[in-house]
Amino acid sequence: MSSANPTSLHGLTDNGLGGFSRLLAADPDQPAPQELIDLAAEQGMADVEEQPGDRPDPEENLYVPAGYTYLGQFADHDLSFDTSSTLDPMDHSRPGNRRTPCFDLDSLYGLGPLASPYMYRDGIRLIEGVDDLPRQGGRAIVGDPRNDENSIICNLHMAFIRFHNAVADRLEAARPALKDSRQLFDLTRNEVRWTYQRILVEDFLPRIVSNETLQAFEHRRDPTPRGLSRNLAAFALYTPDKRGAIPLEFSAAAYRFGHSMVRTGYQLNERFGALIFAKNEAQPNPDHSLIGMQPLPPNHVIDDWGLFFPRPDGRSRSGTPGDKDAQNDEGAEGDLRRLQFAYRIDTTFVNPLAYLPPPVVNGDSIVNLGARNLLRGRKLQLPCGQAVGEALGVPQLDPCHLVLRDKSAGGDRQTFKALPATLLAKTPLWFYILAEAQAPLVDWWLRRPLDGDGRPQAFSEQELLAAASPTATQLGETGGRIVLEVFHGLLDADPESYRNHPLAADWSPQLKEMRMWHLLHQLWA
Template sequence: MFSAASAGLLSVLPMGTRSASAAPALKVPSQVVKPAVLGPATGHGVGNPRGAEVALKMRSQQGRFGLMFPSLQPFAPSEALLAVMAQRMIDPRQPLADVSSSEDGFDNAEMPAGYTYLGQFMDHDITHDITPLSLQKADPLALKNFNTPFFDLSSVYGRGQAEDPQLYDPKDPALLLVATTAEGISDVPRTGAGTAIIGDGRNDENLIVSQMHLAFLKLHNHFVGLGNSFADARRLVRWHYQWVIVNDFLPRMVGPELVTAMLLHQSHGTIKVDNKFYKPGNRQKPMIPLEFSVCAYRFGHSMIRAEYEMHDNTTFPLFGPPGQDLRGSRPLPYDARADWSYFFDIPGVEPPMGRNTTRLLDTQLSFPLANLPPTVVSHIDGAIYALAHRNLLRGVKLGLPAGQDVAKALGVPPIPNTRLGLYEPEWGNKAPLWFYILKEAELQGGRQLGPVGGRIIAEVILGLLSLDPDSYLNSRIRWTPADPAFGMGELFKMSGATFKTEENLTEEELPEEELPEDHL
């Protein structure tokens, strides 16, 4: 934590696109009364996963994690400087009572908000760690004992029917277990205490991701219902999910041109990925680069809204009074059930007026992320509750290089600090990689990532898919969904998880009209 004098400097010099104009450099406090601490954390993207400290021991070492650019030097600005930057990254606007009253210039109209949470779901999938505790203790840097980071939906299927039978329907183990709440709506299965019985408990951290998880349970059961075996249904779910990642999620985030350029269709049916920078030493158990996992992939934090409209005229804050916000770890409330047309483009359903979009990709984070609740970060003495501050400090503690150094390594002209809005000489003409990636996106309009952030994201996601021998990219028989335009909206529709209202029900699903009593 910083002294009161230091804290008084933190409201100066907003850095986002919504600030007035460039201002002269401010004086940065040099004395830190007590070192800032991250503190215990359980929420998505706020804690250090096992093995993340590997680069501090040996920069060329690879295990569960590693470095994409091990030859680059760590960038270590002072904690005081990071605290000033983090405070400037807070958007002070409070959550809205109605999403439809959101301001122009605040939202990314081209990006439905559901992709923020698809990104979170994907992160959980590749970082799912079910290594036994005894092996974790014996291998704290996760050099040998860790799960392969593939997009294989281990967060949904767990370790399979034999080792995780609680995830499967006891009446028909080919089906995944789906529950029904007391109010008659579908939910993930739960214990009597409300704990989710799912492959990865992190998917129950918020009510949006838990309902997305539910859609994957339903999609699997849909394929089984068509007569597929368990193995074939699982393969179809995985391949449709991977197709969405490659053809829907990634083009929106990094641009379709980069994705197309990196996919090389082979004559025998497989699709090769042209990776130039992500080259893990162990291709059977590839590492996840720290530049990706604790930095570039956290671009999604900039997209998070302070509030979401779950269905017509029903808006919930991200964090609020217990039971009245979107935090999970509880049975799905009836009022919080998701009409997915508010989050994705659903075929055959007209987008509603108040549809949620993501925030622009920039250096401003929504106000609730400035003070994470105790359910996300333990409120202990000296702990940091602001997500931006945690991300910046983590980058230093894990030895990440500066943004300009990574740009040079990628062959991209680096953006000088003056254009990034960093005028303090203490920066040494360099910027933290996470901030650099967000500012790079902001400077080009905030609709998608720039060349540094986009390249890191595309290299790792496509690289992991190419290294998975069971991914659709490696199928000898070229596979596509029945509709090659298949995206996340089509996935929800196919799963049967779309919201049912009289406006979007088919004629067969509409309730029969009752005749007035005088006509009976």
Template sequence: MEDLGLNMLEDPATAGTENSTIESGYTYFGQFVDHDITLDVDSDIDVARDARSLINYRTPNLELDSVYGDGPGVDSFLYDSEGVKLLVADTVPGGADNTIPIMPFDLQRNINGKAIIGDPRNDENLFVAQMHMSIIKFHNAVVDAIRLEEPALAPDKLFVKAQTEVRRHYQWVLMHDYLKKIIGSGSVDELLASGPKLMPANKKFFMPVEFSVAAYRFGHSQIRDNYRFNQVFNNSEFFWAFTFTGRTVPSDWIINWRSFFTVDGIPAENMARKIDTRVAFSMGQLPGSAPGGSFFATLSSRNLVRSIALKVGTGKAIAKKLGITPLTDEELLRSPFANPTPNQVQLHERTTEILRSNNNLLLKRTPLWYYVLKEAEVMNQGNQLGPVGGSIVGEVFIRLLKQSKDSFLNDPDWRPRFGVTDGDPNSFRIVDLLRFAGTLNIPGIH
């Protein structure tokens, strides 16, 4: 597993993997969603654990408890004096461009620079931190809009009404924008029409480790080595996203979301890497004390070994359980490189050697995370998940929506209304949410 994970890493000699058709903004929206529904602080990567005994410290109801905490009555430190709006903080002058003014586009922080938010993981990289901040600003903008509509509404009732609307707008873009990018419009439409089949809504729900430890980690393969953050840092290495967290964000590091999403027909400049069995070189350089390229610094190896610790089923076994024809050995051994260089040929030969070692052990018992990536690579050219990965991810999200008390699915007549730009609420997307929040078009950031 460790060898396979290390061999998934790109290096300067094997880089050049084509981009997918998915914009990079969806990668970090997906990470934000992950932090909203799962938090495991009990299991250890190298200690076997019964997954049924794990505690999920997030409420898996797509209700933004990572943003709202336990509400203004309990977590008052997240809110203004009325207990209606969520708090944000000012940036500081930039070191590279100090002409961009100080603006309220950072998370509130304590004296040590730690973000004061419902989930500290949302300050682990700048992209997710700025997405979290955008959700906060969306809530505050919705509060302002409802207050204009109903000026006599009491603060407590105003908060609850705004929170319900924000949750539903968030759930809408998750289902109708993000998930359609990841598993395909047809699969989403079928889920919305038929509901969950693997996890019926009338049975108690447990977050499947097949989702949290394997299938939903597909986003790790989409991360790029370099991004256009904004006009100041227009081709900067991924690791910079970790540098400006745990401290007040400089104005010249505010994320320009127009570089991460296609907006008004203008293509995003940062497209995600393909969902495939290759991961960016940066994924072997995780922040921490471990040397680059070692097991503990390599995300792909850690993902694979973690699946052993939690006894996650293998790819072919899960496919059969779902009634899906498993990938053949030929498909599992197929090269991810369309026109391979000599270095890429050598790299793939090493992958084949690892899969075939110990009497074809990993070919027979392919780890589910690797299998989901390979399935997307083989069946959809890395542009969306295949049937196993798509079934697991789609089923979990539709099940979460079915059980959420504020779910838009439980109010069939509800449609988005805050940020709809073309008069058609069905077209509401993540960029519309960001636009209404005021984080899509920020003066001085482009």
């Protein structure tokens, strides 16, 4: 299925939201567009000239290895795809979600082997490319074209294809009578889906949501041994009546936290690294950037996932702050590349995202990603961060945390400056969630000695690098709760998920552990 269910629980075809829902009522009192454009212009901080590499970086977030940025993007493409609305204020098209509101990997499987036979080589196994996605005329044959929009997510989608096919081989070898049967496909897809769902819960969420927020919510929802929430009162916003659709507050704000995690560039293998996008690049150039929508160049193939995900043998970091470089340079054996980390979840994003290339924006005049997020939130009349925090019953952010990075001191010296007064009382939800996550970094700055004006002293890139552990960031009580409620709410509501499917009651997973590393390397139980 590639479109939202028209008979969803929330009456979505009648309320004009086309496969989306709202957690709170629409708020027509929104900031002026120019205020948001100006705010986004100040969010781009990293130098566009900075070159990719796998050495320690002052902007790195030690909680999150870089691969989880793109696992998060992969999950996003599994949940929502708005093909209808635009940023044009005169365009009154309603949003339209072309993905199903569940973690069912329709972005991988498309409509399935019966309706999308061109994606399958035998009705069971997905077609694989040769060191690339399968293509026809250069166009990727995948369930969601966005999984070809950059080289990293292209590699990740390829890994899921390989995993599906390997699971099919193992199940067929164990039960030869299933050969070429629809049952073999169904069992394989169940295995892949349930593994993916548990990896999201057990590997992804603990890295991006603060432990305090995660554990408090886990305790409150009181899960069964299979993970199903027993206490529905734990869901203050994403209540069962809303689970037939994806909330706009999630898709257009909270889950866009990953944009701040994108690095300027990435090392893909020992031979090649590039910027995520190159400024003013009218056409994709694989020598300069990782922009996709074209055949994957041979030097863009990730041949060592240890550059993106932590190794289970301890020879690269696990992502826990405190020992950033102890095991993470080249390893005692000298044969390891350094694990790259995502950038902090904070109120900044790298400059390449301020100049999105034409293939990404499809000719839209707004090329700054931050402006696109803020203007989209305005057009959708999302509630402000303070309103969502109040609905959750969590303390509102102190104005000292509603700040932007400030480099006006010159050189590599930087401090923080407050938001414009008009945005302090009602802060756009996306920015508010980033500011909430950024609080450890701001608190570290506030503890610095005061300068002659009575303000905390400016800090340098080297000081920021040395403070990598205490300034690591994760989603806090507002952003984290939205993400947790949506992830767990979707899994609770899906009759096909590992929490509800009858066959999952006796499921013995094929993988040894529910970690991305184990999926990528097919480490079987």
